[in-house]
Amino acid sequence: xxxxxxxxxxxxxxxxxxxxxxxxxxxxxxxxxxxxxxxxxxxxxxxxxxxxxxxxxxxxxxxxxxxxxxxxxxxxxxxxxxxxxxxxxxxxxxxxxxxxxxxxxxxxxxxxxxxxxxxxxxxxxxxxxxxxxxxxxxxxxxxxxxxxxxxxxxxxxxxxxxxxxxxxxxxxxxxxxxxxxxxxxxxxxxxxxxxxxxxxxxxxxxxxxxxxxxxxxxxxxxxxxxxxxxxxxxxxxxxxxxxxxxxxxxxxxxxxxxxxxxxxxxxxxxxxxxxxxxxxxxxxxxxxxxxxxxxxxxxxxxxxxxxxxxxxxxxxxxxxxxxxxxxxxxxxxxxxxxxxxxxxxxxxxxxxxxxxxxxxxx
Numbered sequence: 001x002x003x004x005x006x007x008x009x010x011x012x013x014x015x016x017x018x019x020x021x022x023x024x025x026x027x028x029x030x031x032x033x034x035x036x037x038x039x040x041x042x043x044x045x046x047x048x049x050x051x052x053x054x055x056x057x058x059x060x061x062x063x064x065x066x067x068x069x070x071x072x073x074x075x076x077x078x079x080x081x082x083x084x085x086x087x088x089x090x091x092x093x094x095x096x097x098x099x100x101x102x103x104x105x106x107x108x109x110x111x112x113x114x115x116x117x118x119x120x121x122x123x124x125x126x127x128x129x130x131x132x133x134x135x136x137x138x139x140x141x142x143x144x145x146x147x148x149x150x151x152x153x154x155x156x157x158x159x160x161x162x163x164x165x166x167x168x169x170x171x172x173x174x175x176x177x178x179x180x181x182x183x184x185x186x187x188x189x190x191x192x193x194x195x196x197x198x199x200x201x202x203x204x205x206x207x208x209x210x211x212x213x214x215x216x217x218x219x220x221x222x223x224x225x226x227x228x229x230x231x232x233x234x235x236x237x238x239x240x241x242x243x244x245x246x247x248x249x250x251x252x253x254x255x256x257x258x259x260x261x262x263x264x265x266x267x268x269x270x271x272x273x274x275x276x277x278x279x280x281x282x283x284x285x286x287x288x289x290x291x292x293x294x295x296x297x298x299x300x301x302x303x304x305x306x307x308x309x310x311x312x313x314x315x316x317x318x319x320x321x322x323x324x325x326x327x328x329x330x331x332x333x334x335x336x337x338x339x340x341x342x343x344x345x346x347x348x349x350x351x352x353x354x355x356x357x358x359x360x361x362x
Contacts, residue, residue: 072098105160109204113212174250178228221237253350256351261282270355296331
């Protein structure tokens, strides 16, 4: 079993905005294949091409939009706000090559998510309504990505709503309260061809693989794994999930959907009374690595030793892998599944469970 690079899945992203642009312009990366498959699963971190591949699978009806994505993105990333006195002027420049509402929504999303907020913290603006001033307000926390996206979308003639609710963000741990002040968040729904599509430019701006692609026009059944609106109508699902369903579901990352990795259990918390348990996932042609962390109570346990102690069973005929664990002592643990990025030699989180080991017979 490959030893994982110990990149904590609970890493704080507060100061990482300045990495976003570098990540978005990175060259092609390779995701490791399963050792038994003989097939290299590849994923482009050139976000233009990877987004095309991923969204094409999700939204086959958007082929015209995706075909023009590369040309549009090349133009969008050259537009700077300094030369525009108003948001309307900026939006007009961003969407000049767009011939549909979908393309306009996409261009605005990519531009807004691609901006480095650290740059705008140092900008001096005399006109409070200028795009540079708006970005400075965003950088200083005086407005939100969702509010600014809505303003820009409406300047492009799009019908766009701001949705308030809760999100399982990068700091969220499974089993923690999901509907509280700490998880308050906002995102957007934009009307395209008579139907609303969900997007989150804030999460799309974070410098992690697949975030940018995933949070634009996300299918509602995937979006609800991380977002829960105050008004359930904005789930955009025929059968709305309950608050309990949202709270009780495991924590996911966009990687899970990008590689179609599916855990058999979607519960956020797994309980064991004897320290023995197994986690099974369905997947194809991608190498995954389990990481087991002890979160207390008491003295910390070595994460490397815990993770290397997991027995990994690969069943080729079922396209499944099962991870068998025997926990050394009672307490709480975090089980995180990772996909390994060979080129950068780092692990990308897929999903995470909380494990509670309590011997109730004692």
